[in-house]
Amino acid sequence: MTVHPSLQPYADAWTHSIEAISELVGPLVEGEWNRATPCPGWSVRDIVSHIIGVECEQLGDPRPIHTLPRDLYHVKTEHQRYMEMQVDVRRHHTGPEMTADLEYTIIRRARQLRNENRQPETKVRAPLGAETTLELALRMRAFDVWVHEQDLRTVLHAPGNLDSPGAHVARDNFLAVLPKVVAKDAGAPPNSAIVFDIHGPVEFMRTVRVDAEGRGTIDGTPSLGPLATIVMDWETYFRLATGRVRAAAVADRIKAEGDQELVAAILREFAVTP
Template identity: 75%
Template sequence: MTVHPSLQPAIDAWTHSIEAINELVKPLAEGDWNRPTECPGWSVRDVVSHVIGVESEMLGEPRPIHTLPRDLFHVTDEFSRYVEVQVDVRRCHTALEMTSELELTIIRRSRQLRNETRSPRTPVRWPLGAGPERTLEHQLTMRAFDVWVHEQDLRRALGAPGNLDAPGALVARDVLLAALPKVVAKDAGAPPGSAVVVDVHGPVEFLRTVRIDADGRGTLDSSVSLGPAVTLAMDWETYLRLACGRVRPEGVAGRVSAEGDPRLAEAILRAFAVTP
């Protein structure tokens, strides 16, 4: 048996992004590992530590037994506490230790993924703390999404832009768009019968309309809406940073164009972040 065809795009996207991360950090001097990223409280080292830690858990490695310091301001709930253990335990690691562990993890995970023969619908444990089982396809899609987003975190921190149209970018587009109807309808409270258009340009381009039905539920389509309540236009990287909570709306005000109801537009942008 071979890898199921519906799993291969996520595996290919994951491979492209994690190998790009490896190439980015391999030549870094010790001091560069301490550069801050847009992930609150995390340096370049911390982002790479997170990637290593999650992939290690996907390999079935036991979690480190480690007590977190009490002064980590960005650790605010059980999820962030769970994630932080794999990060904090590596904060004293040298550049050589980090790159060596990353390379070994990539080799082992790539071998595991090449030998994946399960059905896409196989229920699997989610690696990041407690929660319901997910399908294998969903799990691999979310790993491709997470690794590409963190590749972009590292690129911005290191001043090395690129891969905004990589396979992982298309995975990220679909993941983030799936969350958009809830953002508009429930979180921002767009009124029944209204429509909100999001127009994104750049390396990844798309135009989507969220339509709110009579019961206040949102649906997403790619048709043009006449007379939408709000139209938001921005470039792809800005969409990514907003939707992943890397920046607040006021931080990218000059890169977002909003037309229509200003209060609804503000509410949507305030609720735009959909990742933990």
């Protein structure tokens, strides 16, 4: 059986990141599993639980029958409640139980991906009873696992993989929604252009152009007269885009020229993950 060529990059990125996570958490002592992470309300254990739970659902496993406590301050939406179920059910698991569960889940999912012969447009299970395409599901798993790998690296003081295959999947995901952030969410004026100049392990320059009807598009051609130019490093970019930090906390790592009110509006709307 052969994995479809459009799916293979996502399978490779997922494999790279989830194996890195396994290596990160394998040596942890019990207390380290309780360290707080950049995800509100989630510890190291909770992030690993989330990853295990979502991968199990991708395997077709039934969701756990579990009642959430009423005092989880960070759970406010139906989507958060859905995700929290797989997390809370493992909150009392020990470190060895967590690593064994993670390793077994990786083995099962890796086998599933190796034998994957469905077409990219095949409909598969998505959160809250929805459906999505297999290609989008794999892309989002590669993205999610890489972002959480970086969450764990932050709290465990183990930087790395900022330019891994998962990082490039994340870049593409962020760029796909950047026109909406600029044109709709931040309200950039019609017939304007905003340049993003990102340096570091993942380097790129993109221009978001807003047409006369207020619709945004993105391309790699520099604008000769942009309304604003925003310069930052890749790590700052993805931490802003995932809501892990706010612009005020990393102001020294952002350089902006042009319309400062528009820049502030863009940075205020920059987080695009739930």
